[in-house]
Amino acid sequence: MSRPTISDVARAAGVTKATVSHAYSGHRPISAATKARVFAAADALRWVPSSSARALAARRANAIGVVLRRDPAILASDTFFPAFIAGVEQTLAEREVALVLQVVGSRGAEERAYQAMAAGRADGVVVLDLHRADWRVPFLAGLGLPAVLLGAYEGETRLSCVRTDDAAPVRDLVAHLRERGHTRIAHVAGPLDYVHSYARARAYVRAVGSRALLREGDFTAGSGRALTADLLALRDRPTAILFANDTMAIAGTSYAQSRGLRVPEDLAVAGFDDDHLSAHLSPPLTSVSTDPARRGRVATARLLADVAGDDPRDVAVDCTALRLRASTDAPAPATARRTTPAPELEEEFR
Amino acid sequence: MSRPTISDVARAAGVTKATVSHAYSGHRPISAATKARVFAAADALRWVPSSSARALAARRANAIGVVLRRDPAILASDTFFPAFIAGVEQTLAEREVALVLQVVGSRGAEERAYQAMAAGRADGVVVLDLHRADWRVPFLAGLGLPAVLLGAYEGETRLSCVRTDDAAPVRDLVAHLRERGHTRIAHVAGPLDYVHSYARARAYVRAVGSRALLREGDFTAGSGRALTADLLALRDRPTAILFANDTMAIAGTSYAQSRGLRVPEDLAVAGFDDDHLSAHLSPPLTSVSTDPARRGRVATARLLADVAGDDPRDVAVDCTALRLRASTDAPAPATARRTTPAPELEEEFR
């Protein structure tokens, strides 16, 4: 009743295990007649090679890994992750390679997870949520585990890296707002130790120069709301806010509206990442689509090349596109009336 | 330079491999002194047991699988999936079990994926997107692979099943609308061969009886828009529409608004699944949260029990909650003016 093994197939075909193996792998020539017998036997027995045995013998798991250190709640509301995974799976599906996913809560668990990957769970990993000076870069190099970094890592590394130009869309967005007469343009960034948050924030600062009005959020709706309240309470409040993701932008919009500001007439708002619902909001939200699926595909292809023995390499993928929508489509207001934050938010900022 | 093995550890500790193994597994008592030496040696060598070797010898992968047959594009915009995975990982994180994910495009690939899971990639699987009379149920049973079904499967099965009451929230929603005076309540369902779509649709039909106005969509924005157009063009058009997910509801709302209807004054709209943005739309969308993360946790716990040798069992999880918001919060309109569909949609329905 238990699964047939390669030996059963070999016996049924009247050959040895080695012949069966070679018939499938092609590592040695096998005569057509023998091959046919082997395949027929395998078919009859419904033999499926054990992937654990194969992984052990061939020293390759036929799987790639992703380990994520995140609060599951954040994962659940993240628009990037599922799209990225979809892309990964797209290029994986063609090969017969699986994706091993591990979500962990602590640094220790993360190290163990990567070690487990290196110890046979996966042939390589793709590294997300890259930090500037990320400890995982030397760590993975030390493990000797092929890895591709997603994001513009700036330090020394012998790992592949899939880079995206986060700066260009930010510059374009600023230009777009300037054309409409905005001069007080604020930016609510993501955590600045993430390379992509940092890149966006830096591009913003360079674009607006001395007029920079920067706040560091954490990508959650709560921080979007709180920082918007903060900005709108300034004496010389911004007339436009660039948020580092759509979640914060939406929360910010809804706060502004609740305080009586019209978007975009009194306040222009733009997000980042182009959540699939953003086009359906009122007003539709200007955003930047970043094609996570495409990056998933590219990163995976690169990783598979690394695993196959290719030398690590940087690849740039040009995947950002401005989605200009109504939330930024109005001339800048002539005078910007200041807004006092809702009482409960005051406290939040003590 | 290559990874140390259990033999290296054994040699360093002056014992045999078996002792090292037992020291960790506890399958045999090992004296404290020996254990200490073993652990010290392992530590010094930075030994991490090979998971492929372990999987082969112990006939257990320490991983569970999910195989999904979906268009990656759908995956990317699905709100259920990431939240569910987050839940799965939550209960997995406590053990050192990994999740193996495989997204496939065809029935054949799906069978191969499940076979690979059974052949050592995973110790069990959780089955999503359950159909009525799903071929995977007998197939998995035949494979002898522990599995838990997510959804109210009605056929014969020796597999565990995590059930949710989809009917109650639909009934409540209908009651809620009736209280506001609605008598023409339509339902845009998901594909009716999915058990959850079917359950929702059936609950709807039972609740409204002979006044049922049912359309079958496919969970995409496109179908939400098209079916809304269809319904609003009826002579006696509905004054309220229940959609089987938020994506369709949002697309439907935006269509209705574009045709000059106010939501909720002229048309009440409710969704399902409670996308994290739904509360931020204008108007905020009434929906039903279904706590996918919780179901992920429960399903995983159940699967791990099955894998450990427990008998398959059904578990009911009560995880739905009505989120009543503005999109349904108005009295039903006295007279419902009929809307003609936008021209391009006419064609779509030939």
Add this chain to the structure above:
DNA sequence: TGCGACCGTAAAAGCGGTTTGACGATCCGG
């Protein structure tokens, strides 16, 4: 003091594949 029970470790046999070295058979050219 003697014997069985028990404890802790060693030794070895797998788990189900892959890979390599060896070898008989066939083929070829000189």
Add this chain to the structure above:
DNA sequence: CCGGATCGTCAAACCGCTTTTACGGTCGCA
């Protein structure tokens, strides 16, 4: 017609861990 190259298969050695069997040493108890 013979020697070497090539082809196709076999046999056996792993891969790194788990698990079972065996066994010497202790201990408890009569």
